[in-house]
Amino acid sequence: MAILLAVVSGLLVLQLGFVLWNRRYYFPLGDVSDRESIGMEPTSTLSMRTRYISSNQSITGSITKNNTKNYKVSPNNISVLIPARNEERNIGNCLKSLLALPEPPLEILVLDDHSEDRTAAITQELAARSDSRIRLLKGRKLPEEWMGKSHACVQLAEAAKGSWLLFLDADVRLEPEALRAAARAAQAQGRGLISGFPRQETETWMEKLVVSMMMFTILCHLPLKLVSGSRDPRFAAANGAFILIHSDSYLGIGGHTAVRSSLLDDMELIRLAKRSGEPVRLAKIDGISSMRMYRNAAEVWAGYRKNLFPGMGRSLPLLIFVFSVYTALYLLPTAALIGGLAAAVLTGSVMPVVWLGWAAMAWALGALIKLTVDRSSGLPAWYSLLLPASIVLTVLIGLDSARQHYRKKGYEWKGRRYA
Incomplete structure (x- = not known):
């Protein structure tokens, strides 16, 4: 487990470096x-x-x-x-x-x-x-x-x-x-x-946890320099x-x-x-x-459900890959940290210091990445502490989006249903 968490930490360091580089090309309009x-x-x-x-x-x-x-x-x-x-x-x-x-x-x-x-x-x-x-x-x-x-x-x-x-x-x-x-x-x-x-104004918890993930995915994965500097349509966001x-x-x-x-x-x-x-x-x-x-929560769920799976080209393998990576990078460290601390409190056993150290480092790196994105978007700093909850909700909405597609129910929005 310590080796796995060390690898996750290394990947998160690379992700943080990419976000810091990427936001240099996120210029104000005008x-x-x-x-x-x-x-x-x-x-x-x-x-x-x-x-x-x-x-x-x-x-x-x-x-x-x-x-x-x-x-x-x-x-x-x-x-x-x-x-x-x-x-x-x-x-x-x-x-x-x-x-x-x-x-x-x-x-x-x-x-x-x-x-x-x-x-x-x-x-x-x-x-x-x-x-x-x-x-x-x-x-x-x-x-x-x-x-x-x-x-x-x-x-x-x-x-x-x-x-x-x-x-x-x-x-x-x-x-x-x-x-x-x-x-x-x-x-x-x-x-x-x-x-x-x-700038996204949010009031309910569902809004704060999910809506803030829009810029997170863009700044973490899309090279903004190539949006303007390349004709390749894969490098695009609007x-x-x-x-x-x-x-x-x-x-x-x-x-x-x-x-x-x-x-x-x-x-x-x-x-x-x-x-x-x-x-x-x-x-x-x-x-x-x-x-x-x-x-409200229902509107957040419906709004992102109609976009998440179509946004991945309705590709189930891509959805599974992306959510697996997010789970490994942002949920595994949290689960390991909570599990290790809970075991110490409930059973009196002390988990290896190295094990907990890597888990804490990986969690902190994930929070720092989210903090960097949120501050670039004018969002409060404390949102970053809730990144694991945001990831869980995003994964659940994405899976529901795929379920709607495969059940051929389509996506409902503002009283209309679309395939």
Whole structure:
């Protein structure tokens, strides 16, 4: 056991080193001073790309081509697009944060996707006070083989006038500097796609334990330098809650029509962008945006259940491998430490000091890795002490996600069931 725990400790040291290296490439949105170091192309190359668009890839024909070569991007070039279904508890705060921006966007479009609550009414009330900046659109009937959110986003893109499209979830709130930072990032990048993860606001224990694992998996396993610096679509991550994309790039990759049947539309969009040679970036946006995705344990479970197994390509061998590695790295040391201490208390026997020492070191390294990620994401330090509980819940949700797939029950979300 001591040898096994020593090996685990060695692997965790390597993991910690990777996280420390990786977070160097997690730049705040709008910080363009290190653009070369994250693999972005020179401005001249980006400007040349503005001449690229394939007319036969247009999904609607209603978004006009915009040349990025000779104009300065400002918030007034950005259309904010919000798909909303049953969002009465979120849409008001989201829109109020947008209306409070010192430099407003070109327009704020909200698509009511057949909501069964007061989403549309709240939007209309705020639109009446917004000098026509807010427009409410009524969603069309959902076609077969389409995901609801992708269908809503396509309709929003059809109606948008901006040269840059900011797809925003209804539970996101922007800080005053957010749109200016987005404009600076758009100006520096020229075209393509930029995404990020807002600061996660959590209240229930399930939220604190599970939601914090999103950035943990990304910073632990995805080389962020290669998100921007490589065309390989395997090195990609995006968050549908905040996607900023140039309208030409959106048309060029086929928009949400190209990912209409995917539960992971955000991931598929950035992969399409990379395959098409568009510049992409995963930016740090937790300082300029926040969100609360879920409100209780049932919502957390349902939300992650619909994403975890599909996020692994619905591959059972991959799921088993990943969860086995997580169990060995983060649960085994905890179990060994607790078991050794319990044995000493209950039986009076003393476990070998080396054995307990390696267990304690491995546990501490796991907590330090989580602490490093959480501090990079603006989360409280004490979350790191509960990493084993977070791992257990993530594993259980992942197994349930696979079970739903193999039972052919599909995944339910906001009153709709998807395969």
